[in-house]
Amino acid sequence: MHDFEAVIGLEIHVELSTASKIFCSCPTTFGAEVNTQCCPVCLGLPGTLPALNRKALEYTVKAGLALNCQIARHTWFDRKNYFYPDLPKAYQVSQQDAPLCVNGYLEIPVGDSGTKKVGINRVHLEEEVGKSLHAGETIIDAVYSLLDYNRAGIPLIEIVTQPDIRSAEEAQTFLESLRNILRYIEISDCKMQEGSLRCDANISLRPKGSTAFGTKTEIKNLNSFRAVRRALEYEIKRQAGLLRDGLPVEPETRHWDEQKGVTVAMRSKEQTSFYRLFxxxxxxxxxxxxxxIQQMERELPELPGARRERFIDEYGLPEYDARVLTAAKEMADFFEEVVKGYNDPKTVSNWIMTEILRYVKEQGEEAEGIPLPPASLVELLQLIEGGIINRNQAKEIVLPEMVASGKAPRQIVKEKGLEQISDTSQLEGVVASVLEANPDVVQDYLGGKEKVMGFLVGQVLKETKGKANPRLVNEMIREKLKQ
Ligand SMILES: [Zn+2]
Known part of the structure; x- marks a missing residue:
């Protein structure tokens, strides 16, 4: 029985966030009333002529540069001819023989501290097609379809990777890294749910150690990062099953059925020559x-890799922290803003990586960003440092309330009466009665069992409903038992 290796390549389509479409001045706003953002040009009416949107060209070249590609000095557009109802001109303006960007790579994290380069075959510019809305559970059993041409003519880049990806998990990591870098350079919002980032996956299996390629299938309808991963996991199992039984893998396009968790054959794979490109x-x-091109390069912001190195040098952060914090631009920006107000980078990093990231992750894949302004985290950290509240109160009471209500931490502390008691005269009585009530524990402590101190401090905290300043209580008990 063979052990198989997966060979995966991704084809990603990303809608560029230009204000207007690629060949006309129609707006590109998402969610507008159907068929209200179209004109004779993007509807392909006779007699109209396209004029290229300069921003779309700039964004594509920036994407290519951020992905370490070579940029073509001479290029052109091709017509890809086919009929489909979402394509009013019956051809899509795309690039076949002269893509704007070629031969790049994206470095992705693997394992705990490793990285891997995934080759980028090409990045080219094309136009988006309209959107079909199928009446039915899936495209396969739809009774009829409706069409919205608002999307037709939005600038779109196609990014094709080399078949360098070896697992479903790597495919998901690649996509997340790609989304992060495209968001860094601010050319797309990359929302899979809204369709501004879409991914098709090519996958074949081969015996481990072999360098030949097996027959591949292409999976479509992958609407989330999780779907990409699940669909590939399923397809690896399906193809391995066929190969083990000595059956052929058909070269076909397969549709991912999210509900059933399976891929279903749609059609045999078309070849480029079918499209009669010219x-x-x-x-x-x-x-x-x-x-x-150099000008475009100068306009690029600091990219995640460079920012990660800077975070290590400038803030003395461990590699791991630097990588997590710089993965998404908004997170890295947030960190730097907080450090400006609270100059203890490692403490800030710990808070972001444990507490803040938890809230971001709760929002799921389409996270809208960090649910509080940097100034609020600064204030919270200052309250802890000043001994007004303790760390647990900050994590368990104040922060959740900050996220839920948007109120400032100082206000929450006041409303909930959380100020720590840091006045010895208010704590004297409680400390004395706790020691009196626990003579055995006191004896243990005096006998050298330092560990029981935690219990005694805990009792004082319990009596004061968590308001006593634990460091102060600790000192007071030590002082008392010395006498
Ligand atoms: Zn238009």
């Missing part, structure tokens, strides 16, 4: 100067 005669070829 250079679009309505659009002039594009020549890019070296200066202009």
């Amino acid at each position: 250079a679009d005669p309505d659009l002039v070829p594009i020549d890019l100067s070296a200066e202009w």
Whole structure:
């Protein structure tokens, strides 16, 4: 029986967040009333001519540069001819022979501290098609379909990886890393739920150690990072089962059924030659100067890898912290803002990685970002440092309330009456009665069992409903038992 290795390549489509469409001035706002953001150009009516959106070109080149690609100096658009109701012109303007960006790579984290380069075959610019709404559970059993052309003509980049990915988990990590970097350079919001980031996966199996490629299938309808992973896990099992039984894997396009958790055969795979591609005669070829490309490179912000290194050097953070904090731009920005107000980077990092990230993760894959402003975390940390509240109160009472209500921590502390008692005269009586009530424990302590101190402090905290300053109580008990 063979042990198989998965060979996975991804094809990702990302809608660019330009204000207007690629060849006309229609707006690109998501969620508008159906068929209200279209014009004769994006509907492909006779007599219209396209004019390329400069921003779309800039964004594509920036994506290519961020993914370590070579940028083509001379390029053009092709027409990809096919009929489908969501494509009013019966051709899609795309790039086949002269993609804007080629031969790049993206470094992704693997394991605890390793990284791996996944090759980027190409990044090209094309136009988005309209959206079909199928009446039925799935596209396969739909009785009829409705069409919305608001999306037709939104600039879209296609990113094709090399078949360098070896597991479903790696595929998910790659996608997350890609989303992070595209968000860093602010060319797309990359929301899988809204369809601004979509992914198809090509997968084949081969015996471990072999370098030949097996027959691949392409999986479509992957609407979340989790779906990508689940669908690939399923497909690996399915193909391994066929191969073990000596059956062929059909080269076909398969549809991921999220509910049933299976992939279903849709159609045999089409070949590029079916599309009769040719250079679009309505659009002039594009020549890019070296200066202009350098200009685009200068406009790129600091990317996650460079920022990670800087976080280690500048803030003295461990590699692991730096990697987690710089994965998403908004998280890295948040960290730097908090450190400006509370200059203890490791403490800030610990709070973000344990407490704040928990809230972000609760929002799921489509997290909208950090649920509180940096100034609020600064204030909370100052309250702890000043001995006004203790760490547990901050984590268990104040922070959840800050996230839920948006109130400032100082106000929450006041409303809930959480101020710590840091006045010895208020604690004298409680400390005395706790010692009196626990003579055995006191004897243990005096006999050298230092550990029981925790119990005694705990009793005082219990009596004061958690308000006593534990460090102070500790000191007071020590002092008392010395006498
Ligand atoms: Zn239009």
